[in-house]
Amino acid sequence: MSFSWAKPYEPKHPLARWLDERLPLPRLVYGAIGGGYPVPRNLNYFWNFGVLAGIFLTIQIVTGIVLAMHYYATADGAFNSVNQLIMRDVNAGWLLRYAHMNGASFFFIVTYIHIFRGLYYGSYKAPRELVWMLGLVIYLLMMATAFMGYVLPWGQMSYWGAQVITGFFSAFPVVGEPLRVFLLGGYAPDQAALTRFFSLHYLLPFVIAGVVILHIWSLHIPGSGNPTGVDVKDEKDTLPFHPFYTAKDGWFAGAFLLVYALVTFYVPNYLGHPDNYIPANALATPAHIVPEWYFWPFYAILRSCTFNLFWIDAKLWGVLAMFGSILLLFFLPWLDKSRVRSGNYRPVFKRFFWLLVIDVIILGYVGGAPIVWWRTALGQIAAAYYFLHFLVILPLVSAFETTDPLPNSISESVLSGDAAEPPVAVAG
Amino acid sequence: MLLRWFLGFVGAIFALALLLSLFSGLKTYFTSPPAPLAAEEFHKEPKELKLSSDGPFGKFDKAQLQRGLQVYTEVCSACHSLKLVSFRDLKEIGYNDAEVKAFAGSGKQWKIEVPSINPDTGEATTRKALPSDTFPAPFANDTAARAANNNALPPDLSLITKSREGGAAYVYSLLTGWANQQGYRNEKGEELLKKFPDAKTPPGLHFNPYFANLNLAMPPPLTTDGQVTYADGKKATVDQMAQDVSAFLVWTAQPDLERRHAAGLAVVLFLLVATILGFLAKQQIWHGGERPLVRETGALDPKNQAKTRRAKGKAGVAG
Numbered sequence: 001m002s003f004s005w006a007k008p009y010e011p012k013h014p015l016a017r018w019l020d021e022r023l024p025l026p027r028l029v030y031g032a033i034g035g036g037y038p039v040p041r042n043l044n045y046f047w048n049f050g051v052l053a054g055i056f057l058t059i060q061i062v063t064g065i066v067l068a069m070h071y072y073a074t075a076d077g078a079f080n081s082v083n084q085l086i087m088r089d090v091n092a093g094w095l096l097r098y099a100h101m102n103g104a105s106f107f108f109i110v111t112y113i114h115i116f117r118g119l120y121y122g123s124y125k126a127p128r129e130l131v132w133m134l135g136l137v138i139y140l141l142m143m144a145t146a147f148m149g150y151v152l153p154w155g156q157m158s159y160w161g162a163q164v165i166t167g168f169f170s171a172f173p174v175v176g177e178p179l180r181v182f183l184l185g186g187y188a189p190d191q192a193a194l195t196r197f198f199s200l201h202y203l204l205p206f207v208i209a210g211v212v213i214l215h216i217w218s219l220h221i222p223g224s225g226n227p228t229g230v231d232v233k234d235e236k237d238t239l240p241f242h243p244f245y246t247a248k249d250g251w252f253a254g255a256f257l258l259v260y261a262l263v264t265f266y267v268p269n270y271l272g273h274p275d276n277y278i279p280a281n282a283l284a285t286p287a288h289i290v291p292e293w294y295f296w297p298f299y300a301i302l303r304s305c306t307f308n309l310f311w312i313d314a315k316l317w318g319v320l321a322m323f324g325s326i327l328l329l330f331f332l333p334w335l336d337k338s339r340v341r342s343g344n345y346r347p348v349f350k351r352f353f354w355l356l357v358i359d360v361i362i363l364g365y366v367g368g369a370p371i372v373w374w375r376t377a378l379g380q381i382a383a384a385y386y387f388l389h390f391l392v393i394l395p396l397v398s399a400f401e402t403t404d405p406l407p408n409s410i411s412e413s414v415l416s417g418d419a420a421e422p423p424v425a426v427a428g
Numbered sequence: 429m430l431l432r433w434f435l436g437f438v439g440a441i442f443a444l445a446l447l448l449s450l451f452s453g454l455k456t457y458f459t460s461p462p463a464p465l466a467a468e469e470f471h472k473e474p475k476e477l478k479l480s481s482d483g484p485f486g487k488f489d490k491a492q493l494q495r496g497l498q499v500y501t502e503v504c505s506a507c508h509s510l511k512l513v514s515f516r517d518l519k520e521i522g523y524n525d526a527e528v529k530a531f532a533g534s535g536k537q538w539k540i541e542v543p544s545i546n547p548d549t550g551e552a553t554t555r556k557a558l559p560s561d562t563f564p565a566p567f568a569n570d571t572a573a574r575a576a577n578n579n580a581l582p583p584d585l586s587l588i589t590k591s592r593e594g595g596a597a598y599v600y601s602l603l604t605g606w607a608n609q610q611g612y613r614n615e616k617g618e619e620l621l622k623k624f625p626d627a628k629t630p631p632g633l634h635f636n637p638y639f640a641n642l643n644l645a646m647p648p649p650l651t652t653d654g655q656v657t658y659a660d661g662k663k664a665t666v667d668q669m670a671q672d673v674s675a676f677l678v679w680t681a682q683p684d685l686e687r688r689h690a691a692g693l694a695v696v697l698f699l700l701v702a703t704i705l706g707f708l709a710k711q712q713i714w715h716g717g718e719r720p721l722v723r724e725t726g727a728l729d730p731k732n733q734a735k736t737r738r739a740k741g742k743a744g745v746a747g
Binding site: 080083084087088094095098243244247248250251254255257258261262264265266268269274275276277278287304305306307309314317320321324328331334335337373376377380381383384385387388390391392395 | 431432435436438439440442443444445446447448449450452453454457462484511512514517583586587590591592593595640681683684687688689691692695696699700702703706707709710713714
């Protein structure tokens with residue numbers, strides 16, 4: 001931790017001292033989340049979603065481990081092990097399964113808010129580029145894990161989702177089709193694919209946990225950002241993580257889990273698709289194959305490409321656009337060169353940011369709904385804007401924008417109240 | 429700098445590919461607009477169905493579930509299986525052990541036997557069902573089911589209300605939805621066979637506007653009032669039988685429903701109290717944190733810690 005006023009760990013009890021000299025584990029925990037981690041005092045509630053993401057990762061791992069005790073990874077038995085054994089015969093199996101199923105959705109809700117927080121407040125900027133990039137690695141791993149998890153119940157959407165997603169690879173020339181067959185272990189999803197998806201679905205969450213540690217480690221070097229984007233200058237800009245932020249995170253986690261509980265207990269299938277309660281059938285294609293809601297924006301980008309441009313056919317354009325739409329986020333720290341981090345002090349950037357939010361919501365809507373000509377057209381405009389936003393508009397805005405004056409310090413912005421801040425910042 | 433130019437170029441190419449897709453798509457739409465489909469314009473959304481299991485405090489109406497079981501046993505089970513449900517589960521809808529045993533194995537109510545092996549010869553045979561068995565299927569396998577049903581496969585009903593858009597309301601609407609296609613009009617008053625002469629239901633299928641493509645292999649199973657004689661004496665109209673079996677199929681798909689609602693209430697109340705307490709704790713802690721230049725307050729203040737130590741020392745408490 002880089003702040004000199006971070007209070008070092010001082011074990012008082014002889015046993016704690018004994019342990020600290022041999023294995024300084026409590027020191028590590030203290031430095032990470034205790035009084036040893038000074039945090040800017042002006043964080044708003046958007047800064048709660050990192051901790052919430054950690055909570056949902058934990059929920060997913062715990063419920064997932066227990067579910068794996070009852071799940072059969074066989075093409076014949078998977079559907080019944082979920083819908084008969086777990087849902088009917090395992091004690092509270094329905095609770096475990098619904099909690100895991102909706103836990104995935106809430107993990108993504110939390111993560112999307114966390115990512116958009118980062119986009120608005122410039123959390124990807126120096127010196128936090130690696131925090132941002134490791135976060136994107138977590139996000140990619142989450143997508144892979146969620147996709148493979150959705151295949152496991154071996155319902156119709158599981159099966160056809162696996163068919164469509166692995167079909168992306170066959171878009172690549174020459175190596176595509178052999179690669180697809182290699183990844184699936186066959187020409188179509190079957191036993192081999194199911195077993196390896198199960199194996200990887202169990203492995204990847206622990207990889208995610210590992211990258212989460214790196215994500216937090218790299219965050220704790222410069223320390224947390226804050227809504228003004230102004231660097232921490234001295235001790236009065238910060239508060240110790242514990243008890244201030246443990247208390248703030250604690251009650252907010254309770255409030256958020258309340259929403260999660262309402263969905264899990266009262267509308268557990270609302271976020272899912274009815275077709276996944278039909279056993280997988282290789283001979284009957286569902287009328288509308290759609291992934292889970294958290295993939296809809298990317299699914300819309302994939303489906304938007306319908307034109308063979310140059311020597312690349314439409315399918316490959318779709319796949320490239322879909323992967324590109326996520327990969328371009330890795331370049332964000334160098335695309336946006338504005339020295340002002342927070343969107344609060346960037347009047348032009350702020351407008352485009354909200355346009356992006358609307359754009360992604362439109363993409364999500366288009367990706368989840370059946371294809372109609374006007375919806376396809378809307379999706380194509382939204383997808384084009386997505387690329388232009390990050391790769392053209394953002395660099396231009398950051399080069400030409402006149403930003404609003406920043407407060408002198410965090411404590412000034414907190415202690416003198418909103419009135420002392422520039423008026424535009426308040427209006428946002 | 430070079431990176432930004434390069435990425436800007438990449439972005440422009442993707443935008444170009446997408447906008448060309450847009451123009452070619454719009455051109456195709458306006459030069460050769462897609463033909464309207466009978467299934468889109470004459471498909472009906474499910475009718476409204478109110479069940480006692482609806483809503484966050486919903487509970488099953490056990491009398492209705494028992495009537496639904498009777499409809500399933502006497503009508504639906506001729507073709508449809510219920511593979512995920514066990515006879516012992518029937519205890520949840522108000523039967524006792526003896527009744528479940530009699531239902532499964534007496535041969536009076538449930539007539540399909542369970543595939544088994546003759547213990548003396550090892551040959552395939554059947555035996556009476558036990559409470560621990562799942563409902564045996566009417567056909568030995570899918571091929572036999574198709575052979576007996578004009579090559580259509582009657583779906584398993586265990587999860588039918590979870591696996592169809594509209595759930596129980598869809599099942600109820602479908603069961604009461606067969607119509608005479610001749611002269612059939614939709615809500616807009618358009619006549620189906622005048623607008624789409626090709627949409628005439630092929631032989632062997634049956635017209636039902638609640639089914640996605642309007643033509644269903646299943647003939648109407650509930651045709652006359654009193655087809656089932658309810659044990660509880662309720663008048664068995666077609667509408668009543670359709671409602672009862674739909675309610676029963678909600679239970680087969682979600683036997684956890686009542687437990688889920690009850691556990692949910694406890695969890696939500698717990699979280700509500702915990703959240704309120706957590707919020708008050710946060711207010712208490714931050715009351716000091718938001719004051720200027722005071723970094724540590726309450727328990728963390730060195731002055732207070734010293735006080736605590738002194739008090740503990742006086743009282744002779746360790747730590």
